[in-house]
Amino acid sequence: MINEFTALRIRAGLSVDNLALMTGYSARQVQRWEAGEGKPRAAAIGLMRSMADAAPAEQAGSRSNFIDLFAGIGGIRKGFDAIGGHCVFTSEWNKYAQQTYAANFRDNHPPHGDITAIGTDEIPDHDVLLAGFPCQPFSIAGVSKKNSLGRKHGFLDETQGTLFFDVARILKVKRPAAFMLENVKNLTGHDKGRTFQVILETLTKELGYKVWHKVIDAQHFVPQHRERIIIVGFREDVPFSWDDLKLPEKGSVRLRSILHPEDGSEKAEEPYTLGSAATVNGKYTLSDKLWQYLQGYAAKHKAAGNGFGFGLVTPDDVSRTLSARYYKDGSEILVSQGPKHNPRRLTPRECARLMGYGDDFRIPVSDTQAYKQFGNSVAVPVFEAVARIMQPHIRALVEPVRQREAA
Numbered sequence: 001m002i003n004e005f006t007a008l009r010i011r012a013g014l015s016v017d018n019l020a021l022m023t024g025y026s027a028r029q030v031q032r033w034e035a036g037e038g039k040p041r042a043a044a045i046g047l048m049r050s051m052a053d054a055a056p057a058e059q060a061g062s063r064s065n066f067i068d069l070f071a072g073i074g075g076i077r078k079g080f081d082a083i084g085g086h087c088v089f090t091s092e093w094n095k096y097a098q099q100t101y102a103a104n105f106r107d108n109h110p111p112h113g114d115i116t117a118i119g120t121d122e123i124p125d126h127d128v129l130l131a132g133f134p135c136q137p138f139s140i141a142g143v144s145k146k147n148s149l150g151r152k153h154g155f156l157d158e159t160q161g162t163l164f165f166d167v168a169r170i171l172k173v174k175r176p177a178a179f180m181l182e183n184v185k186n187l188t189g190h191d192k193g194r195t196f197q198v199i200l201e202t203l204t205k206e207l208g209y210k211v212w213h214k215v216i217d218a219q220h221f222v223p224q225h226r227e228r229i230i231i232v233g234f235r236e237d238v239p240f241s242w243d244d245l246k247l248p249e250k251g252s253v254r255l256r257s258i259l260h261p262e263d264g265s266e267k268a269e270e271p272y273t274l275g276s277a278a279t280v281n282g283k284y285t286l287s288d289k290l291w292q293y294l295q296g297y298a299a300k301h302k303a304a305g306n307g308f309g310f311g312l313v314t315p316d317d318v319s320r321t322l323s324a325r326y327y328k329d330g331s332e333i334l335v336s337q338g339p340k341h342n343p344r345r346l347t348p349r350e351c352a353r354l355m356g357y358g359d360d361f362r363i364p365v366s367d368t369q370a371y372k373q374f375g376n377s378v379a380v381p382v383f384e385a386v387a388r389i390m391q392p393h394i395r396a397l398v399e400p401v402r403q404r405e406a407a
Helices: 004-011 016-021 029-032 040-052 075-081 095-106 139-149 165-176 184-206 288-305 349-354 367-376 380-406
Strands: 065-069 085-090 127-129 178-184 212-217 229-233
Touching: 004 040, 016 029, 016 040, 016 095, 029 139, 029 288, 040 095, 065 165, 065 380, 075 085, 075 380, 095 367, 127 165, 165 178, 165 184, 165 212, 178 184, 184 212, 184 229, 349 367
Parallel strands: 065 085, 065 127, 127 178
Antiparallel strands: 178 229, 212 229
């Protein structure tokens, strides 16, 4: 007989592993609670109740299944959730990112770890592959060896030893209808352009996909200058066009839209904001020592003709790019608190908003980890927009297959 604890976990849409990740307890401890050994922690019960109350109805007959590789905290995935997709597999190696991912996506499959250790036979069939893979140089060692032996080599040989190789090997075996890849803007010039050339030739000449790519600045959607390259591919020729992507005017959204108003108009969210006015916790204000150091550092580099320094912003500005190093001193985005006060860092909730995550996005990790995660993430609205223009072409490739299978 299922006990009350287990029934609540199921109603919340959580697996044992999901619940363990989200609460920080071991899977064995959760299993003990389910077996009636000891009293479950109130925090675990409270979390499951809130998730059970908020759990959406199961989507029947989702139009497309996708896998989420190098998933981070799920920013790319949110774009495809928005068009009714269903995630069937997730890979992310960082345990803290796994914790945040599990807290926000109740798939009943815990995120898998290192993708290089996962065989293609362990990955479910899928319609769309999503991946924000790291930028790495391609080694010519394997190619040189084949050349010396007089053997032909393909572009897949050139990508061995990089994480892009794992994307390519999955595409080769699973042959999804489409994919979307994300990387830093500088990918096109990395290793004098050779990296990007090998990627495109692998995707087109070796794997046979039709490919489009575009650099998009998130500033069209959020108050942050953040350029990323997006590579879209389809298994068959489709009339995909970037012209269908309708971008709002760049800079039309300002930081005021993501900053805590500190006037009582939003509910306090400890530890980020406190009290009836929901004022920002003083711990986010820079100490005198750090503020003096940053000013001195900026002055030194300005005198040397360099552009290094802090980025002081007001509610009417657009920020620099939020980076994964923001946890160190917050120097790239410092919020002015007036001439007589030291500036402050963004709170993790403001970082979430700056990346386009809604206030319902759970942040179960420390500030340090949260800053790293949002700095490494993608601007969600960009990927929602790209997913929308991909959707009709995915459907055109997937639905005939579904109909044949159902016949």
